[in-house]
Amino acid sequence: MYDAVVPRLLVIEDGNEYEEFATLFLADRFEVVAVHSAAEALEAAPGTDAMLIDLRFERARDEDLLGDAGEAAARLFAGDLERARRWLKEQQGTLILGALREAGHDQPAVFVHDFPPRRLANLARLYGRVGAVPTFDAAAIVRTLESLA
């Protein structure tokens, strides 16, 4: 993946903190492409080499969210639709990754989140090349992406 002239990093988040971080600390390794929803991510994914994904999309609009809030409310939250919507926002990054994989985009993906090992293993089983770093650490992000390449 690093044979290209400048690898392209797809940054997927609901705000601009990841983009700011990537521009400051990863710009020497990647061209940064930032998007803010599943739809934008699916559009921008072709031609990118790696993904840096925010897990929580608390600022996203309900209509931009992936996932069925009604089904989640009935099955997981005792009918609480509001809580189900909140859960979809809190976990939106993984659902967007699922949609990208379903669309055939299998680039290495890294979350900035301290996932427990078992959950990270579940994500890897579901979505292939997935890694995580517990905090904003440019060197660790690069190392993780390289290990997944």
Next chain:
Amino acid sequence: MSSMRRHPLSLVLAFALAPLGLAACAGTEPVDGGLSGASQWAAARALWHIDRDPAAYRAWIEIDPATPEGREAHRLLAEAEPHYRRGIERVRGGDPEARESFERAVRIAPMDPVLYLPLARAFRDQGRADTDNPHLFIRAAEYYRKFIALVPHDPRTEEARAELAEIDPEGSRLFAPPGEVGEAASQPLPAPQEVATWPLWVAVAALALAVAAIGLLLWRSRERLESLDSLAERKPELHPAIHYLVSSLRHELLKHRIGAVGSAVDALREGRASEAQIEFLRGRLYGGEPLTDAWHGHLAAFRRALGPELDLHRADKHFRAGGRAIEAIAKLEKRLAAGDARAFEKLSTAHATLRELDKRLGQLAQRLVRTSVDGALFRDVVDAVRGEYAAGAVQLDEVVIRSPEPAPFVEVFRVDLVLVLKNVVRNAILAVASEEPPRRIGLDVDTHVELTGEETVRIHVRDTCPQELTTEDIYARRMSRGLGLVTAALSRYDGAIQVEPADGEWAKSVVVRFFRAYDEE
């Protein structure tokens, strides 16, 4: 072993392991062979779960394994044993949380007395490694004595006596083999057998009381200046509040302001930070609310919620170190702006201290709200419900309990999970009461992986009552059937309850679902 001094392991374990040693060590007569299997099993269970008699193991193991009660007894003993062994390994490794394994095991079944020997040795070895902590040798001696008393004919008893003599030469004489007692009796001393025993027992009892009193005093003095871990240990009812406060501190300060600048701190220290990176660091550390105000604001929130006497800065060394690191960072602003290399080093050190605090708080938050969904939990629930007047009067033909190994954990305080399950189990028992035999209920658990990588733990309460029950019925009846508390708890813990249809063996299953908690082992 310094961590053992921080957490007074010997005292904490004294409480956790008390069930292993409260009763007399001289052995207990086997349960009356004339009792029926069910009565014998009930008596054996009472011997452990009520009396906490360490000799209960013998009563359990002697129940005929060809009977259903015997199979259950032997299965539970086998289920408990790995937890006891794990606990011993954790003591051997100096793990201050070793009691968790013992607490889990104690809820299931008594400990095989032969394990007192490795337990004694584990404490002895820790005592040798941590010579400042005499409690470890006291514990070791106690377990050596129990081993010798409960399994006097074990081939290793002589070794145990010798090892006990090494750490407690005086006390070990009490446990000399009969031959040596006989030799002592042959000496020209007046009435040796009679004077040799009871005064020594009294002396040992007095010594034990003195040790307990000193321990209690130490414990109470620590109580006045306790760490957050200690407060959480002592007051489970505060777990939700502590969890919320810790999570807020971690998210708002330690992650977004401190954690976020890790790469910039490294770049500064290594002399390769760009202007933009320095500006980013300055914004996070010195922009907006001053770091010290934010820190003290969080500490004040802890005091407001947990009590004005909780002075974390004074009583908790990790918070004290964190506070100093925050103060240090706050004072570095001008020196950092001036490019002072020593300031970069100081910033790096303070940053590492706060990252360590964040890590510790993360571990604490995880620990507070985790319950193992295992056979012991299910049995506690069924026993509690069967102890009630109405549900206890129902003639059940079978209670089937199944649990996987390892058991999954959920992020629900145990007391609340028991409350939820008691309600569901009570309703199942009362439902089958009106039906013809066979009347059966069952409890089991499985897990399901969600698309988010999370897992849900599904606790099934099954019954043989053919009357239809829907999920809507449960919510509609919640006020009249005690399920209001259930739905409130489900809401608090992101749980759900659903009715699933028959699967052949059962008429229906009420499924209580929670998210799985990770990092259980």
